[in-house]
Amino acid sequence: MASPSQQLPPGWQAEWDAGNQRYLFIETATGRTQWEPPVQGPTAPIDSVAPSVSPPPAHSTSKRRQYAAGQTQAYYGAADGIAAGFEAGYGGAAPQQQAQPQGQLFTPGLAGEQLFAGQQQQQPAYYGPEADYGGGPGYVQQQQGPIYGQQLQGPPGQAPQIGALADQFGQMGMGMGGQKPLQLQTINLLTSPPDPRELSRPPPEIRLPPNACLSPNPAANADPSYLRCTLNAIPTTSNLLNKSKIPLGLVITPYRSLNEGESAVPLVTDTIIARCRRCRTYINPFVQFIDGGNRWRCCMCNMSNEVPQLFDWDQVRNQPGDRWARDELNHSTVEFVAPTEYMVRAPQPAVYVILIDVSHTAIQSGMVATATRTILENLDRIPNEDNRTKIAIICFDISLYFFSMPPGTTESTMLVVSDTDDVFLPKPTDLLVNLTEARASLEALLGRINDMFVENITVGSAMGPALQAGFKLMAPIGGQIMVLSTILPTVGAGALKNREDAKILGTSKESNLLQAASPFYKTFAIECSRAQVSVDMFLFSSAYQDVASLAYLPHYTSGQTYFYPAFNAARSEDAIKFAHEFGEVLAMPIMLEAVQRVRASKGLRMASFHGNFFVRSTDLLAMPAVPQDQSYAIEIQIEDTITAPFVMFQVAVLHTTCYGERRIRVINLALPTTSNLSELYASADQVAIATLLANKAVERCITHSLENSREAVFAKLVEIFSAFKAGMTAAGAGASAQLSISENLKMLPVLILGLLKNVGIRQSAQIPPDLRAYAQALLTSLPSQLLMPYINACFYSLHNMAPEAGTVGENGVIMPVPLPLSSERLERHGLYLIEDGQTMFLWVGRDAVPQLVMDVFNLASYEALRGGKTTLPVLDNPFSQRVNAVIQKSREMRRGVYYPQLYVVKEDGEMALRLWALSFLIQDRADVMPSYQQFVNQLKDKVNGASNGY
Template identity: 70%
Template sequence: MASPGQLPPGWIAEWNEANQRYLFIMGGACRTYCCPPPMSPQLLPRHMEEENAGNPGYYGGSNASDATLVNQPGGGQPQQLFTPGLAGENQFQAQQVAGGQQPSYFQPDSGYGQQQPAYGGKQPGGVDGLANQFGTMGLGGQKQFHLNTINILTSPPDPLALHEPPARDSSPSRVVHISCADRDCRSVVKIPLSLIITPYRTLDEGDEPIPLVTDVIARCRRCRMYINPYVQFIDGGNRWRCCMCNMSNEVPQMFDWDQARNQPGDRWARAELNHSVVEYVAPTEYMVRAPQPAVYVFLIDVSHPAVQSGMVATATRTLLENLDRIPDDDKITKVGIICYDVSLYFFSMAPGSTDSTMLVVSDIDDVFLPKPTDLLVNLSEARPALEALLGRIGDMFQDNSIIGSALGPALQAGSKLMAPIGGKIFVLSCSLPSVGEGALKNREDPKILGTSKESSLLQAANSFYKTFAIDCSRAQVTVDMFLFSSGYQDVASLANLPHYTTGQTYYYPAFNAARSEDAIKFAHEFGEVLAMPIMLECITRVRASRGLRMASFHGNFFVRSTDLLAMPTVPQNQSYAIEIDIEDTLTAPFVVVQTGMLHTTCFGERRLRVVTTAHPTTSNLSEVFASADQIAIATLLANKAVERSLSYKLEDARDYIFKKLVDIFITYKSSMTAAGAGASAQLALAENLRMLPVLVLGLLKNVGIRQSAQIPPDIRAYSQALLISLPSQLLIPYLYPTFYSLHTMPPEAGTVGEKGVIMPPALPLTSERLERHGLFMIEDGQTIFLWVGRDAVPQLIMDVFDLPNYEVLRGGKTTLPVLDNPFSQRVNAIIQKTREMRRGVYYPHLYIVKEDGEPPLRLWALSALIQDRADVLPSYQQFISSVKEKVNGVGY
């Protein structure tokens, strides 16, 4: 065993052969796993300096939150290096790419024939940062932050800055392996204090699964916190001290026993002491009832508009094709189908038969189930009958001439059908609910758009949808809405159902399956939702250290009590924001926030997912700014803006987020700069927040809250539904779209590299970068635009669109052909990568936009270039100038 080097008095180092790590022990009583004793970096054991020379301490992707710290001999070189609190070490740097022969449609005199920078991770120049990490993380160490101030007025937005890992706060005194699932947890430190969490996110290729603990659950006797990497063992390891309330607890008898091998186990190898996200198999005392099977009920609109649009045929075909993808490993999943127009159509399917019977209920004022059995059937047992039925539904209603929608009664029927168990209702609706409970009227009024009364159109018109949603929540029922109307459908009212039941709203305005693009988008998204694993019967509780209080929650769920969230089902990649108030003075060196999610898997096993994050406390404002996360702040402000627009007015929402940004600048100027409270010619802010102003501008220009008299209320309501539910990886491009120059992209862009398709370098969002001869791509995660300049050379048009020249090119929604030339294949690869690279089920439409094409389409595409002035909305330069005026006291 290598010598651990010089240690302070009372400390010893013990080599753990199984884990190839040192345990530092003081007096034999207080063990801290892989944690340095309180010593200066100069006392760092020599062998650690050597062993970690090629193994920097932290690694993670652009969505990383609490970093992964590796302290194992002989580790490999990670992708990125960063040190907690050192924002300057987290930067991506643009690297020059090798030149190559340009195709004939590149025009050298355009200025775009020059080589563009491409993405590339900054290579670490050394690993003495590891010593700094140990110094900042030591039990007696001093936290260190490097706060770099920049002048926003002279620092234009850099899209690459959004791909940097978030700023780090100093971690508590334990080296912790943060599991992959919490890389979407982001903390907003005091401006305001909040947690953005995506607790059930998809795993990337190469990610480790969430560790599963199957034996013992250790919890604090007082505050009920689950044991985690941040607790301290005392009394010779027989007890542990809670890091929330400081209560001393006994270590469970089986905690140090390996049940699989039936022999003593290594405590320090336990998942709950090494991962911030773990799952437990819940014992019977955690269950109110036995785990229930997954249940899916489909409410399909079969009225005349639904049949004519092709929605019915597309939905039934997609459902039929994806039956094998519905989670059903244990063969216990149940399904039911109800069709509706102004009546309800139930289908009885006998197990083992291919026959089904349609039962019609025309009394929609007192909804009842026409048969006690065979309406909700086992997916495996009734598979032949289900397949036959799905193949016939389109023919059954192909001549249906009824116009009208009894959506409310259909929802009541679906709820009655699954109420004893719970599960998920998929609603497919093509028109405004018109009869029965929950009937709505067209309240779209162009005269109030853009006025103070517009916010009334974003609130539910009928109390039925909120009260019914709360009833569904109690019955463990989630509602997903798929809306297809070509006219007004009151998305604002209908979106209450997913909002309070942990569902999601999907909107396809003017859907027409005769357009292959519409059919493909819906089929892809519906199929992905069907195949998605879900948590069932989930109860989520958030706990925090003494002195902290959960002030408010944002997202799709129902708040049952001050810290308890009811989530009938939890889909993957849905984001939630939690605001935290500081009630008392915090004296501990760090605080802990722990989220516990008791749920049933869709495979029938009761489990408990625990997410624990720790954050240091400080009285130094520079440390607060240096550790602030601009993406998390923008995510929280998006949620707050939607909340205020519904509670007050859209104008209030815009004023609120603008004032929040100004307040951050004022605090920074008065506390962090020499200007203090006086006027300043600069607009100073921490470098790690350099993109916050443009993200706020993107939020102000987003369809959800933008000042405009031209936005239909359904489009605005749908956008608001996205703002409060998208994970940060999808939300940020929705606020700040990605802009590429395709005709001058580097030679390797669009080809396959070590990490998949290589994307072009992103450009600032301004039309100044558009060229008349160029081909550009703009995308926001929901829509992709291909902008074609009016002077594009014929060879470019031929290579990409297989057309002779620009004049014959048509704008609008399209599918790009894959042609037998390298440039076409590269462009298609970039589009495909764009559709696949982010979490979520969304499949963005592709629009061709001609520079001199249809004005509405041009204006829509140009509105994504948020750094430009548009109508009454300011340019980025005008925006930050107005911020500067407010910061200097003008107007206050």
């Protein structure tokens, strides 16, 4: 018998739809579909379209699902069935004036008028619940257009001609599918100074082809605070991407915290999980239902899959359910409760082993007293809803101190292990105890630990053996180790030596100080990762502590490093900062024993990964714990020409909640494809680009050198501007007096300048290695919302802020308008706030009027003011309350546990403090680093030079 494929263009196939008694023509590369022409008359034979082709045998439909009344017709596409579907809640009353053409694919969720009239209409833009710094609200615009699959043109009773097919397919939404492309707006950076408010705007709009999405829900595509791409239109070829010079990558924050008023991620509890049987993609709002609703076509690989039997069944009410109301078809981010086949063991409880340094230095600094008090105060906040949480306390100096806490008593016993060469557990039970059962003895112990060691004169640290002991204690289960250390590890495994050498700072050898000095930390981290153990480091040293080596543990176990240089609890500001951050970490709900994989449409490949995890296989990221608001960056390669009108990225994180439930979090991002260079530039997301480049810069510091890293970052910026000039401006390859770029990239140079001036990679011979290593840990783990101010601080003028600034508006405290980061804005009588999410400076001009000093500091004059760390008083006057409100809002407005300390800086005060504050004003010249104006001129010269040989 003849096959329909003999009459179709290459790359198309025919699939029999038993429900409609039709063949569905499918383009295998893109998944686009086209019905065969309608049957002419009730008795017209099937072979009027495809002569001598028989329909599939009758038994092929024997397993067809029986839908509830009213659903069957809706799925099969009969006009009266659709009317019934709309009556049942698909979007309003069914229009009566026009019937749907037979043989047309039914696309649910559209307004009835759009569905029948086939007119392209535009939904209003949607702004997400909050304006995240560096990305703003999730901006998704859904557009509905003509339904795919109009009748093929051609004489009745004849097979469709290839030419007619081609014409028809050309109208089906190739490329942008009839969408208006993003308009490129070019600006001259030499005459357009950077405006800090630009960074609070949303990324370029995502314009998907018509009918790409099943759902009109504006939350159907990923919010940039979860998942964002450096390009919001994906080039169809690697040549086009190379021509633009823009790096292609994803920035992922899979477990971001929720601000007040934000909706939780929807949870699918029925354990009905539909996945593609070829590529294992989870069903999402961008798949396509075919075969009368019985099958779905994967948006990644175009495989046709059966819809699970219970997909349309409401298990709560035990009745037929509404498919189109399912969360996984309406939300970009969703969690599934995982069935047993997703588990290799029962979900683990939350387990915390806290290692506390009790050496002389730790006791004297007040760290031990502050830490134990913080744990005690936060016991009720530690995740323990299922009463399965376990906890252990191990203290260490040059020996290890274990505590046996029998349940049902307030007594505890200290067991000392002084053999640090061969670590063992002195008792098999009562060391790792149930938090609920042993609460009384744990509280009593925490109240006594500081007193036990208050006269300890031991100087030395067996941190490595303590880590090994903690690992032995929890390895069968997994969990979190929290290490609190004040000095360099000196005893046993992982012992380190002071390698700080001022002579090599600022030289090519400095990068050696940013690598681990001992292989113990990487090998032990990989052991931890294998056993589902995560490590967080809290470091307090006033001397060299080798943060670079110790940070390897959090880096490979998906933990985090926290650094408190020269910590002294006698200063209330130090104690408050540590207590706040440690308490937030203890109370943080975390994902446990997690693995993450990112899938992408055909032709795209995940090339390299940046962040805190261990790459277990080519693309499987092992994360023993996923803390909230930790970010990861992935570079992407285009391997084959992309022919689909849009591409998909899907992040899947299989994890156990800290409440003992196995879940899968799925985040979906659909982006249109383009072969247009101008559209590529118009879709570029400068915040995502800067985040990816920050990750790459840190990696290059360690593999090459700091100088090489800075050169590579600047060279990438030159490449982007040179490519834009050559491809998008009239100057082409010639010299130009302008420095042109698309408006959506106008802040990229100032972000790159901020990165180059950041402590993590800045050229300087004065930066201690510990501070540099900690800054690099932040650059590779902060989400974009925190990273942008970290490299491009916020700068506010407080003495003349608008009357409403610092007062409470509809969306909370109203912030002042941010200023450009230049000392030109500093007035001698002014009061300014400079903050980067980690540190805050209150700059007071030398001519500040006495009334301002009195209102803010409760002091008689500027001369009475002292610079340094401070806690600002809240005084009984409106200006004091507004200034305090702005400072408090700055501390609360971003995600994460960080509590920035406040420093008062007098204009004529301590030199070191002034220089530190002024280093945040990145548009000024500092040391060997150029001002912003010098930087863009240097960039222009490089671009003109590169263009000549481009």
